Amino acid sequence: MKNAIVSEGFSMNYLIPGMIALVGGVICVTFEPMITVIGVPIALFLLLIKTGVEVNFTKSKIRSYKSVFGIKLGLWNTFEKDTTGILRYTRSAAQMSSRGSSTTVRSETFDFNLLDKMGKEIQIHEFTQYQIARKLLKILEANTGMNIIDEFRETQIKAISKRQM
Numbered sequence: 001m002k003n004a005i006v007s008e009g010f011s012m013n014y015l016i017p018g019m020i021a022l023v024g025g026v027i028c029v030t031f032e033p034m035i036t037v038i039g040v041p042i043a044l045f046l047l048l049i050k051t052g053v054e055v056n057f058t059k060s061k062i063r064s065y066k067s068v069f070g071i072k073l074g075l076w077n078t079f080e081k082d083t084t085g086i087l088r089y090t091r092s093a094a095q096m097s098s099r100g101s102s103t104t105v106r107s108e109t110f111d112f113n114l115l116d117k118m119g120k121e122i123q124i125h126e127f128t129q130y131q132i133a134r135k136l137l138k139i140l141e142a143n144t145g146m147n148i149i150d151e152f153r154e155t156q157i158k159a160i161s162k163r164q165m
Helices: 015-027 033-047 130-143 151-164
Strands: 003-010 050-056 061-068 071-073 076-078 084-098 101-115 121-127 147-150
Touching: 003 130, 015 033, 050 121, 050 130, 061 121, 084 130, 084 151, 101 130, 121 130, 130 147, 147 151
Parallel strands: 084 147
Antiparallel strands: 003 050, 050 061, 061 071, 061 076, 084 101, 101 121
8 A cells, every 4th residue: 555545524624714705705796806706716725625644655654634626735744663643632612702691612623643752742633533533543553563542542441441330
């Protein structure tokens, strides 16, 4: 196997700017058509961004990429056989207040990091779904000599064993 690609699909990171540019471009068609000619392609570009992780096994490299129209952009990171892959579960919450009400916004991500033999940790990708992150771990475990630590799964196993006691 030369390359493995784990795609998350369309990125929701650029959904709001893309929709604003699209709506603004459509509204401006009556006032200034040139703004529409510029705004709508930019909006489509933002809405069609896909994200994922690509692994090149022959060169022992991994990257997080953003892709538009099949063109992938992202920086490659080299890994060695004694590199450790760590999947961490990150959960954060923020309180958003407005007049008379407040809302708590929660964010859950699964961060895949590489830990080299010198102890340096490099963040590769932030996954939004555990199943996709787990798919990357299985591919790396099967095709490389990389040590894999799935902290989220370890936490789940500990919680289940505590409940069974």
